Amino acid sequence: MNDRQSPAAPFTELVNLASRLLGAGVVATNEDTFADAENLLVAKPAEFRAHTFGHKGQIMDGWESKRRRGVSAEQPHPTDEDHDWAIVRLGVAGRIHGVIVDTAHFTGNYPETGAVQAASIPGHPSVEELADAQWTDLVPRTALRGNTAHEFAVTDPTRYTHVRLVIWPDGGVARLRVHGEVLPDPRDLEGLSFDLAAQEYGGVAEAASDRYFSSPHNLNAPGRATVMGEGWETRRRRDKANDWVQIALAGGGEVLAAEVDTTHFVANAPGWADLVGYDASHGGDPATDAEGWFELLPRTRLQPDTRHRLRLSAGRAVTHVRINVYPDGGLARLRLTGRLTEAGRAALALRWFNALPAVEAAQALAEAGLSGGEAITLAAARPLATPAELTAAVAALQPADGPDGTETSRRAAAVWRLLGV
Incomplete structure (x- = not known):
């Protein structure tokens, strides 16, 4: 799971x-x-x-x-x-x-x-x-x-x-x-800005207030919606609350711009929307920690059948983003352009590394600079849950380190190049 x-x-x-x-x-x-x-x-x-x-x-x-x-x-x-x-x-x-x-x-x-x-x-x-x-x-x-x-x-x-x-x-x-x-290859994303919410990089629409007419998974699907049914649409609200979708990003990152797309939603677009973020990299749970959410985009007027391109102020890192729509309605797509933080890139890379077949993991380590024997040994030590566990596994590699620490430093540098941790 x-x-x-x-x-x-x-x-x-x-x-x-x-x-x-x-x-x-x-x-x-x-x-x-x-x-x-x-x-x-x-x-x-x-x-x-x-x-x-x-x-x-x-x-x-x-x-x-x-x-x-x-x-x-x-x-x-x-x-x-x-x-x-x-x-x-x-x-x-x-x-x-x-x-x-x-x-x-x-x-x-x-x-x-x-x-x-x-x-x-x-x-x-x-x-x-x-x-x-x-x-x-x-x-x-x-x-x-x-x-x-x-x-x-x-x-x-x-x-x-x-x-x-x-x-x-x-x-x-x-x-x-x-x-x-x-599980994208983190080497392909190194130094790039991309859509942190996109399915193709690992974004998941993991929760929604309503999915009566269509799925929230359409929000971060590839490409543009060609008809209204390819977006996310809620039933009509008869109370004073609002609808929302929560997306787990591909990795922890800084969101720089958003595109809130109401294309094809003419008579049923939301009137307003805002974006809030959450950083779960320190162990919090966005599902239960209501106080941990913070504003990324204030409540903003939306127009029907329109791609709204909105720049966000550079600021805090997020692992999750929730779009709130007021009071209800439908969106075609949500794009969240940004860049991974060092911690986000490392977490993504560690998930990727742990899931590689042993031969591929060893090959990737060898290409990064470890010897063949070191690469095989470190690949066999997986899964490694945290960067600290990875660092300890690198330090435990044989042969034993010299008095100046050069062997440990060399191996750590090689793993850093590959995983960024």
């Missing part, structure tokens, strides 16, 4: 790492004669239109492979191990908390069993490199039912970049969803 997410929240409340909006794609499949594997990632629920036939049969909104056959008239049936597969590049790498394998509308043609595997393959691997990768079972081979959204919780703490859906012996799956915690 995302350590910034409410313990009671289901994994479906986390970001879909296999979203095309985030850049996900089907990069390889062994078979999709009946229906394209790319349909697995379509954002909207699968549809079925009876008696819509193409040259290959009923047109299905999903991935469907052809019927497998045996090797001869004497052996007409497929073997127990015959299977089909599709590999998905996640839009953003992260720790997977749950997957959904949805066989919607596949009733007489769904797979008998299925599995979901994952791999971490840095860079931009070829199909051949994907085939040679080490794949780990997230969901072991299990029985599937027709016309069913199968939800599988995942406890593997590793950061992955790709998943592979495997079905036995053949058949169709409508949709694949991969929900989890985004």
